[in-house]
Amino acid sequence: xxxxxxxxLLEEIIGPTPGQLLRKRVFGHQGLMIGAVVLVLITLVALxxxxxxPHDPYAQSLVxxxxxxxxxxxxxxxxxxxxxxxxxxxxxxxxxxRVSLMIGAIAAAISGVIGTAMGVAAxxxxxxxxxxxxxxxNVRLAMPVVLVALAVVAILGGSLTVVIMVLGxxxxxxxxxxxxxxTRQVREREYVAAARAIGASTPRLLLTEIMPNxxxxxxxxxxxxxxxxxxxxxxxxxxxxxxxxxxxxxxxxVSEGKNMMLFEPWLVLIPGAVLFVxxxxxxLMGDGLRDVTAPENRN
Amino acid sequence: xxxxxxxxxxxxxxxxTKTYTVKQGLIGKRRPLTAVRDVxxxxxxxxxxxxxxxxxxxxxxxxxxxLGLEPPTSGEVLVDGQALGVQDRLALARRIQPIFQDPYxxxxxxxxxxxxxxxxLRIHGIGDAASQQKAVRDMLDVVxxxxxxxxxxxxxxxxxxxxxVAIARALIMKPEIVICDxxxxxxxxxxxxxxxxxxxxxxAEFGLTYLFISHNLAVVEHLATRVAVMYLGRIVEDxxxxxxxxxxxxxxxxxxxxxxxxxxxxxxxxxTQLGMAYPNPIDPPSGCGFHPRCRHATNLCSAQAPRPVxxxxxxxxxxxxxxxxxxxxxx
Numbered sequence: 001x002x003x004x005x006x007x008x009l010l011e012e013i014i015g016p017t018p019g020q021l022l023r024k025r026v027f028g029h030q031g032l033m034i035g036a037v038v039l040v041l042i043t044l045v046a047l048x049x050x051x052x053x054p055h056d057p058y059a060q061s062l063v064x065x066x067x068x069x070x071x072x073x074x075x076x077x078x079x080x081x082x083x084x085x086x087x088x089x090x091x092x093x094x095x096x097x098r099v100s101l102m103i104g105a106i107a108a109a110i111s112g113v114i115g116t117a118m119g120v121a122a123x124x125x126x127x128x129x130x131x132x133x134x135x136x137x138n139v140r141l142a143m144p145v146v147l148v149a150l151a152v153v154a155i156l157g158g159s160l161t162v163v164i165m166v167l168g169x170x171x172x173x174x175x176x177x178x179x180x181x182x183t184r185q186v187r188e189r190e191y192v193a194a195a196r197a198i199g200a201s202t203p204r205l206l207l208t209e210i211m212p213n214x215x216x217x218x219x220x221x222x223x224x225x226x227x228x229x230x231x232x233x234x235x236x237x238x239x240x241x242x243x244x245x246x247x248x249x250x251x252x253x254v255s256e257g258k259n260m261m262l263f264e265p266w267l268v269l270i271p272g273a274v275l276f277v278x279x280x281x282x283x284l285m286g287d288g289l290r291d292v293t294a295p296e297n298r299n
Numbered sequence: 300x301x302x303x304x305x306x307x308x309x310x311x312x313x314x315x316t317k318t319y320t321v322k323q324g325l326i327g328k329r330r331p332l333t334a335v336r337d338v339x340x341x342x343x344x345x346x347x348x349x350x351x352x353x354x355x356x357x358x359x360x361x362x363x364x365x366l367g368l369e370p371p372t373s374g375e376v377l378v379d380g381q382a383l384g385v386q387d388r389l390a391l392a393r394r395i396q397p398i399f400q401d402p403y404x405x406x407x408x409x410x411x412x413x414x415x416x417x418x419x420l421r422i423h424g425i426g427d428a429a430s431q432q433k434a435v436r437d438m439l440d441v442v443x444x445x446x447x448x449x450x451x452x453x454x455x456x457x458x459x460x461x462x463x464v465a466i467a468r469a470l471i472m473k474p475e476i477v478i479c480d481x482x483x484x485x486x487x488x489x490x491x492x493x494x495x496x497x498x499x500x501x502x503a504e505f506g507l508t509y510l511f512i513s514h515n516l517a518v519v520e521h522l523a524t525r526v527a528v529m530y531l532g533r534i535v536e537d538x539x540x541x542x543x544x545x546x547x548x549x550x551x552x553x554x555x556x557x558x559x560x561x562x563x564x565x566x567x568x569x570x571t572q573l574g575m576a577y578p579n580p581i582d583p584p585s586g587c588g589f590h591p592r593c594r595h596a597t598n599l600c601s602a603q604a605p606r607p608v609x610x611x612x613x614x615x616x617x618x619x620x621x622x623x624x625x626x627x628x629x630x
Contacts, residue, residue: 190405194468197366198419199392212409 025292032288038281046097054079055088057095057248062086066264080270083253084260089267092248093274099249100230100278103164107229108222110168115175116218122176123183124206133176140173145232146239153241163242167229178221182214189213216290223286227279234275250275307380309476309508310342310365310395315374317360321581332581334360336532337374342476347502347509349523349540351516351555353577357532358512362480365510366397378476389423396469400481402461406453412439412464413449419472438467441504442497459490463497470501476508483518495521516555520544525613528552531580531588538613548615550593587618595619 026032045052061082068074069081069089080089122133149166156162186192187210195209234251236242238258243249245256250271257267317335322328335357342348350358363369365376367388375382378394396419399405406415416435420426426434436446442463453461462482469477479498483491499522502509513519519526519540526543528536528551536549547553578584584591590600599618607614608621 190399190401191407193363193366193368194397194399194405194465195407195418196368197392197395197397198468198472199389199422200418204422209407213407215409 022292029288029292031284032292035281035284035286035288038277039285042097042278042281043101045094046101049094049098053088053091053094055091057087057091058246060085060087066260066267068264069266069270072266081266083256083267089253089270092253093250093271095248096250096253096271097274097278099160099243099247100233100275103160103167103233104226104230104282106164107167107171107233108226110165111170111172111225111229112175112218112222114169115172115221116179118172119176119179119181120183120206120210120214123180124187124210126184130180133180137173137176137180140170143170145170146235149232149236150239150241153236158236158241158244160243160247163233163236167232171225171229171232174225175218175221178217179214182217183210186210186213216293219289219293220286223282223289227282230275230279230282306344307377308341309344309346309379310340310510311377311380312338312340312361312365313375313377314339315361315364315371315376317357317364317369318372330581333532333583334580335364335371338532338534340527340534340537342508342510344475344508345506346525347511347523349519349526350510350512350529351514351519351526352529353514355577355580356529358514358529359480361529362397362478362510362512365478366395367391392419393423393472394474395476395478396472396474398462398465398469398477398479398482401485402458402465403453403485405465406461408453411450411452412444412456415453415464416467416471419468423472425472434471435467438471439464441470441501442467457490458486459493462486462490462494466494466497466501470505470507473505474507476510478510478512480512481514482511484513484515491518498522516558528555531578531583533588533616535589535617536610536613536615538611538615542611542613546611548610548620549589549617550595550619551589554592587616 055078062085064078064082064086066084066086067078067082070076070079072081074081078088078090080093083089083092118133118136122130145167148170149163152166153162192205192209195205200209233242233249234254237249237251238255240255243252245252253271254268254275257264257271261268315335315338316333319332319334320329321332322330338357338361340348350361352358360369364371378391410418413432413435416438417431420431420434425431435449439446439448444460444463444467448456448460448464453464456464465482482498483494486494495518498509501507509522511519511523523540526536526538526540527534528543528549530551536543536547536552538548543552544556547556578588578591584601586599586601586603587593587596587605590596593600597618603618605616605618605621607616610620
């Protein structure tokens, strides 16, 4: 009865398991691997920021203001130089990764849950539910994100929590639109009818028949919205509406460096380049995940 | 009186009507579309009933109603003498299982073959993981698939293999009735006969009752013991298979039989004399739905709908065969 060991001969006949095949596809995809490695590195840097940062990101030193980075003739004391208050730029970049990643992940998670629930419900049930959700999507699309964020910050004051919440509750529109369309498409497939004829309940249908088949679209939207949230945070911080100084944030660093941009362009270029690499890595990973999870690419 | 003593038919439809509401355009008004019109049908145990008709005649709607996927607008479905509405959905699922038309759409592309075939067992909570696994392997063997396909995905299989998987999924619960909705029309001709033979073998092995929906008369002839011909939501003729192919009564059935291509190349495409296209179901013709295309049509046909008349061991709906109205019919 309890004999669960698999005969090796039988294993050979059955061939590789789905898990083994998936692993092969994941590690064979270049874009996915590049994006994932970069993103894992950034995450590790953010997690171990206190151990990695050479200096305190808040420590000011007015005698050591705007030291150039090493590659522009600076010293190894400050590898990426210092800003206009003499704070170590590398340390601020390392701590800034925490803010960007946190905003991207939490905002995408909140909006993902809201948007997916609305979109799947609208697509599956149709009728009145669909009419209500479509109306809400249109209302949301008619609101400019930056203006709403501006108003909320004006009332509540700017802070990391406020920025995350504002973005989380504003960026669900694309989730809802994409999930609604995908669900409508998938629910007409005969395997959904077959599962219903077998006796599957509605929650089971949604979770095991519909969700897995719209998951690859969801992954793409998650990565897009994560990148979107990170860029919006940078934009809001640049406008002075997002993360408040002296918290290190990449958008804020660009903003603080813009006055010196003509004389010390690296003040803007370094955080800009890091932002660019992170968004690129997230998008590469999203594309890759869609590729390896699509059923068409199994062979 | 004698009928009551007999075992009830495996499946019985009583006066089933299904009406959809169709909205035409943005400001168009809502109009009813009657896909199935007052259909009564009996399916005895062990029978293979072929349901034939053109696209849009209501065959698939009827299948959906039988599977409990759509409620009928009126009328009732009886399974073993019990009304479908009062039966538990799970209990119903144990008795009636579908095989769908398109095996490329009827298998979840995200699930392995083992997951797909074992889904009914898992939903109904039959056995533990190991015994389910064994049941899947046995069932795959019955439909002629090797155990190594268990870990593959539908995208790695051919159409014929996929349809075998769909058959395995339908039969793993040992249902009494299988509704086959055009199970071979999406397959290559060479594979069609394999699947048909498999269905025939399985019927004998498990004592199944089939409702076999098709627009292909050759396929129906191969498998069916009885044939029901559907036109515009009505069953116009319902006879045993032998009678249908030897002595069909309804002009529409005759036209369908003529439309079957012969293997002889010199004969060309047969002339069915059906002429004009299938009528719009939103705006059906008056009287007998078939009269605009019927070569025997008379004034009576456009004025009054024919009633079902007993014919051989079944029935036919045509004024030509109704003793009360046949005298008006002229060619």
